[in-house]
Every structure is written in structure tokens, then in C-alpha cells.
Amino acid sequence: MYQTKFFQGSDNTELVQLIMTIFKTSHDGLAICDRNGYVLLYNDAYLSITGIPADILNNFSYIEQKEMHMVPDSSAARAIATKQTHSVVIHYANGRTAINTATPLLDPNGELLFVVGNVRDITELNKLQQELEETRQINSSFQRALEQIQNDIDSGGQIIYRSSMMHRIVSLANRFAANDSPILLLGESGVGKDVLANYIHAQSGRSGEFIKINCGAIPDHLLESELFGYEKGAFTGASQAKEGLFELAHSGTVFLDEVGDLPFPLQVKLLNVLQDGKIRRLGGKTSRQVNMRIIAATNSDLEAMVEQKQFRQDLYYRLNVLSLTIPPLRERREDIPALVFYYLKKLEWKYQQEMRLETDALEALVDYDWPGNVRELKNVVERSYHMCENGRITYDQLPASIRNSQHSALPLHLAKMEQPLALKEAVERFEREYIQRVLKETSTMQECADKLGVNISTLVRKKRGLGIK
Template sequence: GLYICDNKGYTLLYNRAFLDISGISIDTMNQYSTIELHQMGVVPISCAGVAIKTKQPYSTIIDYYNGKKGIVTATPFYDQYEEILFVVSNVRDITEINNLQKELEETRQENLAYQHELQKIQGELKNNQQFIYRSKSMHQIISLASRFAKNDSPILLLGESGVGKDVLANYIHKKSNKNGEFVKINCGAIPEHLLESELFGYEKGAFTGANAKKEGLFEMAHEGTIFLDEIGDLPYSLQVKLLNVIQDSKIRRLGGTETRDVHVRIIAATNCNLEQLVEQKKFRLDLFYRLNVLSITIPPLRERREDISVLLFFYLEKLKKKYKEDKKIDTQVLDKLIEYEWPGNIRELKNIIERMYHMSESEKISIKELPPSILNPKSIQGQNNGLISVSNTTLPLKEAVAEFEKEYIANVLSKTPTMQDCANILGVNISTLVRKKRNLLIK
């Protein structure tokens, strides 16, 4: 049996096995806190209530009033301030005395696993990394990133928009114990004629308006880390200059003659298929080889659903602390959120939970606060609405793909209230959406 409550003892989640073992009805469970259930005499003791009061894990054997006996372990989970976020209780039916020893040992091992995972999360929070995860795949990625942080080789981070590539890059920088700064730039958000001066700096008089010299981002990141986000959007003309910086560790400002040494760790990230861009002659093969020395692919949220509920409760708790208003999530809402595909990944999840928190008029976030994209995830495509029309079947493949992309983006834009909502549904960064809207001449 599984039971989860918030830091006041109010129910967040439970399963049928918990109801069967404890003998508590659904109506009673939904109406009262675990502490109230004990006070009302529905259960002999509230392990979660004890864990909330003592801020420590608590285990005991309970003889429920329906004649069943259960061993219960309540484990509190904390935030970075060591305040309780929620309490997870697991109940094992040990009515059969012959299985008592086996059940005790299994529960002990499970409790140790909870404590070990809790210590890991607390450690990350104390380092201000805010990595919240339960999945084995993310554990492997964090372990890999920690190993990569020990050297200065370039790192390439791959994954869909919103999976947390920038957070992982910052984590690697801090794990590297660099003396310099962590400097981030989005290669797709700055016009090409300005990007070179931003990266490499310029001397006075280098161009009209250059009234004073300025150091570039590579110089700012000296002895630190430079994070090149959306590296697939780096103009082809600048790719050879970046390659030279990686190979020689030197830069030259625009309009200057002097070369300057820069010792930086380069981390690049993209949601594009760089190998495909290389085939299309949009990305240099030699630069791809230099950036792809060490690579990490972060899986999308839909492939690690174990992380969804933990992230939801974490962001909800942050909102509670910020706005001083306690709100809970209805179990129906939680089920919908866990089933959702999350095309915008963690960025979308964070936006959705904040939206629901502010839209809710009561203490419980109900199903009516869910946006249409989650309630009816396929409705955005419509039915027989000509979304995928591309009626001209004589077009070359490249032009047909561009026409479909234009039509698809325009259709989603027309059905969403903001550009950010559209970007979340498409699963791209908003800067990527703005650029595509401009390049495809979408009104």
C-alpha cells in the first residue's frame, strides 16, 4: 500500500492496496487529514503524523480495526531548507505471521533506499543545483556529468527543448571547481552580425558605433565555462572561428591584431540533429568532431515518468513558499499530468503547475484548472481540418517539408494564446519559434 500526504497531513495520493489494508473508505480518505483520521479513531496511529511532528522517518506495526496487521514506514522528504515537502508511507500486509520476518527485511531495505535517495536530493539542493529526479536514467546522467566535470574536454549536451540542458551545463561548471564564471549565450537568439562581436569582442573603431573596446564572452569566461546553447543555429561563417578557438585556445577581437589566450571549458547544447545538419552542409564536420568529444543525451520527460510527480510537488512547494498560500493537487489531476506526453518537457511542466496554482480558486487544484492541451492532448490537431494538407504533391521534398512546417506552426499559433504556449506544445525554445516564424514568413 502507498500513501502520500503534504506537510500538514492532507492526502495527495494513495492506491487501492492502502485502502484494502487499512480499511479506510475513499470518502473518508479524501475528506480528512491523516492526523484527523487518528484523532477520530479511524486508525490506531498515524505514522505520517509522527514523521511530520518529529521530522524523522518512523516505522511501526499497526493492528487495523478491520482485523489486518500492517507494517508501516513513513519517510519525510525535505526541500533545500530542510523543511518537509511531503511524506511517503508504505504499508505491507503482514497478517500472515509466517511472512513477518521477510516483510520486515524488505521494508528495512526499502526504507534505506528512501533515505539514500533523500540524501542525494538534499545534497544537490544544498549545492543549489536543484536536481529533482527519481529515475534511474537521470541518476546515470548526473553520475556521467560528474565524471566529465573533472576534465576540460568540450561537452555536447543533446535533448529536446526544455529537458534541462542549461541546468546540467551549470551543474558541470560547478562540479569543475573553475575559478572563472559560467557564461551562457543562445546562438539562435542573437542576429548573425552581432553574434561575432558578442563572442569575441571588438576594438575601438572596429565598426560604426564602436566608440570603445569591449571584451567578448570568451574573455569573460576565461578560467571558467562558456555555454553555447542552440549550437546548431551558429552561423556557418562563425563555425570556423569557434573551431580555431577550441584548437588554439586563442581569440582575436574584431578590428584587432593581437591574439589573446583564453582557457575555457566549452559546453555546447542543441535539440537539433547535428549529423543531419552536417549532411546538409549547414554544420562543419570538423567542428562537430571537436564538440562531440564527450556527449550526454538527456531523455525527454515522457521517457522518465518517475520524475513527473516529484517535480510537480517540488515546484508546487516553491509556489507555496513564494505566495504563502497552501494548495494541494487533486488525484485526478495528478493522474492526468503523469499520463501527459509533455512535449515541452520540464519547462512546460513548470509553467503548467504555476498556471494551475494561480487559476485555482480553492485550496485544491481540480481537473477544471487543467489546460485543454492536457485534458484533450489530440485536440490541438483537430479532426479533418486540413492541418497536414500540402496539396501540391509535385514539390521537391525540401520545399514540401518547409511548407508543412509553416502550415503546422501557423495552425498551432492560431490555437494558442501566447508564443510561449505555442513553443511548449511544439517542444521548442521560444527563440527557435520566433526565428522560424520570421524565416517562414508566418503572419
């Protein structure tokens, strides 16, 4: 210890009193033991940090405490055995984590006199470090999403995704694009079947156009003439011949959206086109060869329609040579941030005004189940963009349907409880135990979030809310 000229103590008594005051008021835990490990002095902070009862400190040496497993570890016991300073990080039973340092004091002959122990609580420091690491993982996830968006924009691509599910689908789409077989795209309304069809056409290298036909949007009596075209005089008002959409798609791709709505009589003609590659205009006498790729899509259950005689079985088999099922957005939540930023960036370019999306707003968007899928998400982003103030899209500006929803993916079976619990408490208990189990089985937060089927920010909030360390 050093003493400066400013210290005005007149005798050792005043110095001892000062040292004792420091000893008592120190935020670090302090304890001094003799050469045998029996504690001579300790302060309140030592009791608070370690959680060791005073009775144990007063009656048992550090060596005995360690041998009897009263404490997880003891740096003082190590210092007594080696006569050297030892530091160890100890996780105490009260939930505190501390750096425990023991420094031996030796006499001139090298014999041990005392050991001074210092215990510094690093529980909050560890918590802050863990939260920082979790935040870094979230930022890293969003950064990768933004990088992919930029790459897609630079290359003119339109398939925006981050999930492994969509990665597999896009990989298959690239393989399917290399041949001319029909493709059937399945999935709920709004998942992006038309976008994937356009992507397949772009990757196919076909020189012709991509022509989209919504089979449910054109009246039945007009649909045949739209698809196959007609000759002059084929019907009243046909003053001149007209090419049909199949002819216009020569060397290109025809996308038949909502193919389940195709009238039954036209299903036969479509089957002939698929088998022969030829079409005949209404009122025409000769067939015309067409080289086109057909991609069909539906959100209907075609197999059930076949059983109900609403859709031809032979046509279903012919269309279903290659099929892709696009999962709904609620099953691939990793894609939501990428899609949100993509549509937001497009709006910023269009209106030349940047907007900042607040974190709580993004988390709410990720947690929402999106019954309307990507189509609904696009509309919500556009609405929020125009409703925002001061260049910030906040949680309060999101639609009420999103703010009032709460995503919760719970298994159907709950373990039996010894005593009945309130539903909220039972759910919290199960979530806590289940998340803790998955955390132990995985090596990173991202891997755990993937297994739980949530995004990483949701997992972080769940951990904090449930008190999981």
C-alpha cells in the same frame, strides 16, 4: 456453550430452534460432517463462499472430495485423520479466499463423533490489504522524491530527478566536470540542457563565470562581436574597446545553446578557439589566450546537418568529444512527481502560501506526455498554482490538453484473435494479459511499473480498471 440468566428458553426444542436459526443466518460458512467425512449439515453461506455444488456435498465425503481434487484442500479431512483442529487458507475456484477451520468433537473415550467446519471469507480483507500495500508503495515513492527534493534544495542543487536514466546521466556529468574537454548536450527542447550545463560548471570547480549564449537568439551580424569582442574603431560606432563573452568567461564556462544555429562562417572561428584556446577581437591585431570550458547544446540532428553541409564536420567532431543525451520527460515519468513538487515548493516559498496537490491531479500530470518537457511542466505547475482555489490544486484546474490526454504505451503487435473484437476490447484484453505476465516476472509493484515504463500509481489504476488481482 454458556447460558446466562437472561436466556428464558423453556425446553431444549426452543434452544435447538435458536441454534438452527443462527446456523442458517451466519455470514460464515458452517458445515458438520460425521467421522467418515460425510456432510450432515451446511448453510447457504458455505455454498456461497466455497462455490462447492450442493450435489458434491450431498454425495461425496470430504476425504473423497480431496482425493478426487474436487476441492483445493480440506481442513475437515485433516481433522478426521489427526483428531485435531486444523486451519488452512484455501483459494477456491470461484475466486474467493477463505480461512477454513475444522474442529473435531470427541466422545469421552476419545473417539471421533463429528467435525464442525467454519469457513470465513477473507477475499475483501485480502483485497483491502493489497490496496493498502500498494498505497504504501506509492506513498513511499513520493516520500523518497520529496526527501531528494529537500536534499537538493538544502545543498543548492538544481538537478531534480528520481529515474535511473537521469541518475546515470548525472553520474557521467560529475565525471565530465573534472576535465576541460568540450561537452555536447543533446535532447529535445525543454529537457533541461541549460540546467545540466550549469550543474557541470558548478561541479567543475572553475572560478570564472558561467556564461550562456543562445546562438539562435542573436542576429548573425552581431554574434561575432558579442562572442569575440572588438577594438576601438573596429567598425562605425565602436567608440571604445569591448571584451567579448569568450574573454568574460576566462577561468569559467561558455554554454553555447542551440549551437546548430551558429552561422557557418563563425563555425570556423569557433573551431580555432577550441583547438588553440585563443581569440582575436574584431579589429584586433593580436590573439589573447583564454582558459574556458565550452559546453554546447542542440535539439537539432547535427549528424544530418553535417551530411547536408549545414554544419562543419570538423567542428562537430571537436564538440562531440564528450556527449550526453537527456531523455524526454515522457521516457522518465518517475521524475515528474519530484519536479512537480519542486516547482510547487518554490512557488510556495515565493508567495508564502501553501497549496495541496490532489492525487488525481498528480496522476494526470504523470500520465501526460509533455511535448514541451520540463519547461512545459514548470509553466503548468505555475499556472495551476495561481488558478487554484481553497488551497487545493484539483484535476479540473489542469489545462484541457492534459485532462483530455490519455497515456497508453501499447506494443505494436497484437496476438491473433479467433474472432474479431472491438478495438477497445482487444486493447483491454492485451493490456490485461501483458500486465499480468510482467507482474508474474517481477517481485514488487515498483519493479513491474519500471518495466512497463509507467509510474506505480498508473499501474495500480490499470490493475483495478482491468480487474487484475
